[in-house]
Amino acid sequence: MLRGSLSFLMMAILPVFSVEPVSEFVLQDKNQTSIRFEQDVSPSDYRHLVSAYYFGQAS
Amino acid sequence: MQQIFDELREEDLSHHVEILGVNWSQDDEFANDLMTEGRNLPWLQDTLIQNVRDQMSASYRDVIILDPLNREQAIRFNLTTSDLALATNREVLKKLLRNAAVFVDEDDDGIADYWEQWFFGAIDIAGNLDADNDGADQLIEYGLGSDPLSAQSIPSVEVGLSQEVESPRVTLTFRRRLGLAGGLHYLIEASEEGEKWINQSSSFRLQKSTRTFDGTGTEIVTFQSVSEFPIRKMFRVRVLKD
Numbered sequence: 001m002l003r004g005s006l007s008f009l010m011m012a013i014l015p016v017f018s019v020e021p022v023s024e025f026v027l028q029d030k031n032q033t034s035i036r037f038e039q040d041v042s043p044s045d046y047r048h049l050v051s052a053y054y055f056g057q058a059s
Numbered sequence: 060m061q062q063i064f065d066e067l068r069e070e071d072l073s074h075h076v077e078i079l080g081v082n083w084s085q086d087d088e089f090a091n092d093l094m095t096e097g098r099n100l101p102w103l104q105d106t107l108i109q110n111v112r113d114q115m116s117a118s119y120r121d122v123i124i125l126d127p128l129n130r131e132q133a134i135r136f137n138l139t140t141s142d143l144a145l146a147t148n149r150e151v152l153k154k155l156l157r158n159a160a161v162f163v164d165e166d167d168d169g170i171a172d173y174w175e176q177w178f179f180g181a182i183d184i185a186g187n188l189d190a191d192n193d194g195a196d197q198l199i200e201y202g203l204g205s206d207p208l209s210a211q212s213i214p215s216v217e218v219g220l221s222q223e224v225e226s227p228r229v230t231l232t233f234r235r236r237l238g239l240a241g242g243l244h245y246l247i248e249a250s251e252e253g254e255k256w257i258n259q260s261s262s263f264r265l266q267k268s269t270r271t272f273d274g275t276g277t278e279i280v281t282f283q284s285v286s287e288f289p290i291r292k293m294f295r296v297r298v299l300k301d
Contacts, residue, residue, distance in 0.1 A: 021129035025111050027081070027103035030088065031095040034102065035270060041079065041103055043129045048174065048276025049237060050076045050160040051129075053103075054060050054122045054138065055112055057083040058090030 060122075061098040063143065063152055070153075074160035075238030081105050083112060083119055122152065124159050127173040127276065132159050160238070169243065169300025170201045174276075178207050186300070202243050202298030204234035204277030216296045221266075226287035230266065233296050234277040242301025247282060249292040256295065262286070 022043055029036040043051070064078045079101040082091060088104055095102045105111045115123055115131070120138040125131055134155060141148040163172045168186035175182045175197075179190075186198040193210040200207040203214030217232040235245055247263050248256040266283040 019130065022125060022131060023114050025109045025114060027105060027109055027111060029101040030082075030091045030104050031080075031098065031100065031102040033095065033099045035099070036101050036272065039272075041101055041272075043125065044274045045272040046077050046125070047129055047274040048127045048177075050074075050125065050127060050156065052076060052078045052122055052124045052156060052159075053081055053111075053115070053117075054078070054120070055081050055083050055117045056094065056120055056138065058093040 060138075060143075061100055063149060063156070064100060066149070067153060067156060074157045076156045076160050079103055081111055081117075085110065085112070124155060126159055127171070128177055162242075169198055174201055198300060199298050202236060202245065203296070204236065204275040216294070218294050221283055228286070229263075229284040229288055229294065230281055231263070231294055231296060232279065232281045234271075234275070235268075235280045236277050244299040244301065246297040246299060248295050248297055249288070250295075251290060251292055253293055259284075259294075 024042055024044055026040045026042050029039050029041050031037055060078055060080065064076070067074065067076055080094065081103045082088070082094070082105050084090070085105045085107050091102060091104065103111075111117075117123060118137065122136040122138060123131055124134075124136075132155070136152050136155060141151065143149050143152065164170065165172055166175075166183050168184075170184075170186055172182040175184050184190075184197060187196045189196045190207050191210040191212075193213050195203075195205065195207075195214050197207050199205075199214050200212075203216075205214040206212035215233065217230075219230045219232070221228040221230050231247060233245075236243060245260075246258050247260045249259045250256045263282040263284050265280060267281040269279040271277065271279060
């Protein structure tokens with residue numbers, strides 16, 4: 001019961017922003033030391049996992 | 060972000076989070092080497108055609124967190140307004156990522172709610188239900204990364220013999236959920252006649268793990284026995300909830 005209550009509280013703190021998944025895309029991994037170097041990468045590859053995308057560039 | 064990823068992995072393996080970078084510059088790959096030096100996170104080159112930054116309505120240096128069903132989480136983090144050089148900002152970001160990865164199982168069947176929502180559109184599906192009649196109930200399908208609605212997708216365990224040392228060792232290869240998945244236990248059991256099964260997990264060591272990136276949330280693992288089994292045995296993997 002406590003575990004279920006805690007789960008409900010966590011969901012209240014961080015509600016899902018969107019009901020729909022993000023649109024699918026295909027981008028190539030350019031990091032030579034990444035395990036996915038030169039592979040095509042899509043959000044669907046990471047379904048069933050939490051993923052985070054950060055947008056940046058060298059300056 | 061590499062530091063955030065490394066710290067999360069060191070601190071707590073139960074919250075599995077993937078972090079990927081996206082080049083804000085869509086038509087210039089010139090500085091990609093600078094962004095990836097000393098880092099092993101994927102660095103994705105956005106393009107004018109894919110235009111991911113507009114698709115996701117991203118602002119420069121936004122961190123967008125997606126749940127296991129690829130739905131965006133409510134809170135965005137921005138690396139300009141919240142400089143990760145400050146420890147407090149790093150802790151805020153890590154907390155956001157951990158919160159997104161917390162295991163939620165309202166019906167306490169050992170299966171993550173998002174998984175049940177994805178396949179069944181509801182979360183109160185009994186863990187011992189075998190919807191596709193393939194002989195594997197939902198907990199096994201969830202634990203071993205197969206499709207619970209397809210009889211052609213059968214969770215499997217490959218048993219083999221390793222000849223790398225003088226005495227052959229038994230190997231078992233199967234899919235396993237990434238992270239601790241709320242406390243799933245994978246037991247390796249052995250039997251001589253197929254009726255009485257004995258837990259032999261302590262006799263095996265993880266030999267190899269391979270990421271699949273196939274949207275199942277699992278990795279392929281190979282366990283090898285630490286010594287030779289003198290008597291012919293049958294082996295199986297049991298998936299148990301915490």
